[in-house]
Amino acid sequence: MVAVDGFTDLLDYPMYVVTAAAADGGAPAGCLVGFASQCALKPPRFVVWLSRANHTYRVARDAAFLGVHLIGRDQHQLAQLFGGECGERVDKFADVRWEARTGGTPVLLDSCAWWVGRIERHADWGDHVGFHLTPVEAGADPPPHGELLRLSDVTDLSPGHPA
Template sequence: MTGLDAFTDALDYPMFVVTAAADGEPAGCLVGFASQCSIDPPRFMVWLSTANHTYGVARRASHLAVHVLGHEQKPLAELFGGRTGDDTDKFAEVPWRSGEGGAPVLDGCRAWFVGRVEERVAGGDHVGFLLAPVTHGPPAPLRPPLLRLGDMAGLSPGHPA
């Protein structure tokens, strides 16, 4: 265990589903590495594993959608985190619509926004996508209980990390 592992093991990140579409192909995955990174102008960064099917679609996409999950949405997180788009059509199992730039917007999430990809940043086995928000869903209830990393203990990822 590294010093960073000891540090990050103490954290309980919120979990997000990030979706993308390119060339008519929708993709999405469960993401724990994401954060607002600028107030003015507003920017948000999401990090996608280069081993993930969604990364291959996202690198060709102009926009990504970021969805906040409620604590009760563990089955949705399991679908997007425990199965891979290499062999599963995740979007056949959930209601969604096409958003700005074709980014799939999932119905029923606590909150969501679609961001235009401004930049891609290499970061080891993940690539960061710097997003400029262009549209968003209605505001979520004030600080609802969110799905967190600790809620997903035992999930076997759909691809190697």
């Protein structure tokens, strides 16, 4: 296997909180995600990759929509909650402000920007599954670009599940 660590160590991409409503009406789920990207302009499309080991993945695979949120550097506690806790053991939504939007998708009201996307398809890419999304609803109160939470801001977090 070719080592690309020298390349990937240079990346400092934004971190996202991805949320999903349980299809069975159960508790919502959400996790901190680093693997995400816009993938088309017309129509606008986006992909988020969720780890198969993640509780949010198990909820999302039966959902029709996902919420995608940007959070600020000053929201490290929110990143710790969604990235360092497991939704099977902790109700991540108990102490955060959120509301159900399209398809019941949980939207974090204190995020800098958010959108809800309809899941068009899934794609298996090894230990992560890509969720191809078409935006259907959005909201934003963005800070300056440099103030978004980035990978370098969360290197101190321990994941809520094995990688």
